[in-house]
Amino acid sequence: MSRSNQLQFETRAIHAGQEPDPQTGAVVTPIVHATTFVQDGIGKNRGYVYARSGNPTRLTIERCLADLEGAEDAFVFPTGLSAATSVLAALDAGAHVVAHNDLYGGIYRLINDLMPRSNGHHVTQVDFTDPDAVAAAVTDKTALMWFETPSNPTLGIIDIAKITQIARDCGAMTVCDNTFASPYLQRPIEWGVDVVVHSATKFLSGHSDLMAGVAAVAAHAPEGVCERIGYMQNATGAVLSAMDSSLLLRSVKTLPVRMQRHCENAGRIAEHLLENQSAYGLSSVRYPGLPDNPGHAIAARQMSGFGAIITLRVNGGPERVEQILKRTDLFGFAVSLGGVESLIQHPASLTHKTVPAEKREAAGVSEDMIRLSVGIESADDLIADLQRAFHQG
Numbered sequence: 402m403s404r405s406n407q408l409q410f411e412t413r414a415i416h417a418g419q420e421p422d423p424q425t426g427a428v429v430t431p432i433v434h435a436t437t438f439v440q441d442g443i444g445k446n447r448g449y450v451y452a453r454s455g456n457p458t459r460l461t462i463e464r465c466l467a468d469l470e471g472a473e474d475a476f477v478f479p480t481g482l483s484a485a486t487s488v489l490a491a492l493d494a495g496a497h498v499v500a501h502n503d504l505y506g507g508i509y510r511l512i513n514d515l516m517p518r519s520n521g522h523h524v525t526q527v528d529f530t531d532p533d534a535v536a537a538a539v540t541d542k543t544a545l546m547w548f549e550t551p552s553n554p555t556l557g558i559i560d561i562a563k564i565t566q567i568a569r570d571c572g573a574m575t576v577c578d579n580t581f582a583s584p585y586l587q588r589p590i591e592w593g594v595d596v597v598v599h600s601a602t603k604f605l606s607g608h609s610d611l612m613a614g615v616a617a618v619a620a621h622a623p624e625g626v627c628e629r630i631g632y633m634q635n636a637t638g639a640v641l642s643a644m645d646s647s648l649l650l651r652s653v654k655t656l657p658v659r660m661q662r663h664c665e666n667a668g669r670i671a672e673h674l675l676e677n678q679s680a681y682g683l684s685s686v687r688y689p690g691l692p693d694n695p696g697h698a699i700a701a702r703q704m705s706g707f708g709a710i711i712t713l714r715v716n717g718g719p720e721r722v723e724q725i726l727k728r729t730d731l732f733g734f735a736v737s738l739g740g741v742e743s744l745i746q747h748p749a750s751l752t753h754k755t756v757p758a759e760k761r762e763a764a765g766v767s768e769d770m771i772r773l774s775v776g777i778e779s780a781d782d783l784i785a786d787l788q789r790a791f792h793q794g
């Protein structure tokens with residue numbers, strides 16, 4: 402919608418890309434289940450031909466997400482991994498990719514295994530929290546720099562503006578996985594990123610009941626990138642269904658209020674854990690909002706809140722780690738993150754199992770690490786749950 406630029410994020414989360422239905426006045430975007438659309442003549446249609454190449458419900462959530470990320474265009478996919486696949490497959494065969502060394506395990510597998518085998522990509526992994534290491538990894542074939550910030554699960558904070566400057570200098574495209582922050586807390590395109598990807602399965606959907614992915618492309622992205630990603634979405638058939646597009650559209654309307662509460666709760670819990678670190682038997686508490694956290698100053702500059710994820714390292718060996726995971730009640734022992742309910746998980750054996758052990762250790766994903774996704778329940782109840790689980794036995 403044209404007035405969108407003047408409106409605040411909270412208003413755009415509810416209205417961007419949406420108008421009351423012109424036929425019925427319905428205030429909520431209708432779910433168009435049709436797979437095909439009648440044609441008015443050869444080469445004459447009303448904007449739609451076949452649902453894989455275009456569907457009105459999907460187009461509405463794509464417009465809304467493009468607006469929220471400050472992108473020119475956005476595409477929605479059935480999962481975060483299918484969004485990432487379409488972005489990576491849009492590169493030429495044989496391209497050189499420089500990737501952060503702490504990535505979600507499934508993205509690690511795509512970049513380091515699948516794409517090199519299917520598309521001949523060459524990959525160099527470095528620590529993106531050290532921009533000099535990124536600059537040193539560049540070759541004359543570097544086409545892409547891929548990172549997530551905050552990263553999963555070590556919560557590394559990457560200076561987005563510095564990385565995009567290095568990429569511009571060598572003519573490479575940048576992709577930022579913005580899953581942990583969501584566009585409410587961080588808009589990488591404003592810091593020069595070309596393409597933002599999401600596992601919309603997480604905060605964007607927010608209720609652990611929907612799988613989806615997003616690729617949002619900046620107006621300043623290299624020429625043809627948007628068309629190539631759109632081509633991949635259609636050519637590989639990786640489209641979000643109309644039903645799931647409607648659910649995602651509904652979820653995004655409450656993103657700002659959910660994120661505010663996630664941040665409030667996680668901030669309180671991180672401070673509580675840090676203040677009582679020895680009583681909890683923790684060797685470290687990582688949360689980007691803690692002033693001593695590495696990258697805190699960068700996070701404070703490029704994010705408007707510090708998110709819902711806390712990463713802990715637990716003393717007492719593997720038995721104690723497992724006991725804690727099994728003892729929490731409100732924090733469900735399950736993978737994933739970003740839902741209204743709190744979760745606890747063990748990255749080394751679950752989300753990052755696909756990363757070879759030596760690479761995992763090098764990136765700081767140790768066996769004693771536990772990751773919390775703090776939900777929007779009462780912070781008092783969540784703290785009581787952690788106290789019970791950590792202090793028993």
Ligand SMILES: Cc1ncc(COP(=O)(O)O)c(C=O)c1O
Nearest residue numbers: 480481482505553580600602613
């Ligand atoms: C940071 C990040 N990116 C991408 C993905 C992949 O998304 P999906 O599980 O929706 O395919 C995940 C999944 O956990 C993730 O945490």
